[in-house]
Amino acid sequence: MKRRILITGASGGIGQAIATSLSNAGTHLFLHYFKGKERADQLKHTCEANGSEVTLIKGDLTTSSGTVAFLDELEVPIDAFIHASGHDLYGLYTDYTNEERDALMHHHVYAAMAVAKRVLPTMIQKKSGRIVIISSIWGEVGASMEVLYSTAKGAQLAFVKALAKEVAISGITVNAVSPGVVETNMMTSFTADEKEELASRIPAGTFGTPEQIASACAYLLTEDAAYVNGHVFSINGGFNG
DSSP, X not given: OOEEEEEETTTSHHHHHHHXXXXXXXXXXXXXXXXXHHHHHHHHHXXXXXXXXXXXXXXXXXXXXXXXXXXXXXXXXXXEEEEOOXXXXXXXXXXXXXXXXXXXXXXXXXXXXXXXXXXXXXXXXXXXXXXXXXXXXXHHHOOTTOHHHHHHHHHHHHHHHHHHHHHGGGTEEEEEEEEOSBOSGGGTTSOHHHHHHHHHTSTTSSOBOHHHHHHHHHHHTSXXXXXXXXXXXXXXXTOOO
């Protein structure tokens, strides 16, 4: 029987890398996207070529109604859930609108919690399951000009640590992968000089790659990681903000 894996935000840079790394004849991938239909279609083709069965599910996870509609389309049981969906807001905290705040918090926190609640009952029944939340270094240390994003990512880490304790007895692990600076579309707003300055602050001297984040996720889904629970897997090249 194929392992059923849900990846939210699969059309993003990190989500695509995760899906590709997990695509093989033994998996049925449920790949969520919202605006990136063309990228999702290309990813579906790639994963199917690697042997996976693939189901694409469109959904707006920035709203309650969009999340409910997405969950209505999701087939359970799900054996592993990876939440890689999200977006950033850059600017002064005092300039954010309530609508921007609500959308960001829902995307990163409430949607992740809602999907976890949907997939957990069958995981508990089977006494096995994996949940991985893609957080951020800013959830660990905070970032000026990204206060709401840092807050949402910090909330994700608290959710992971608490839920891991609650469901461990049922053979389920809940972990976070916390990337540092990764070369994705989120970096397109940075100038070359800004990127150079940022890289100079990282001990490794370079940015991470989506594939490195995907490797961590793949490990957390293995039997070798069965005793890794409530852990924040920081992948940051020695960068501490």
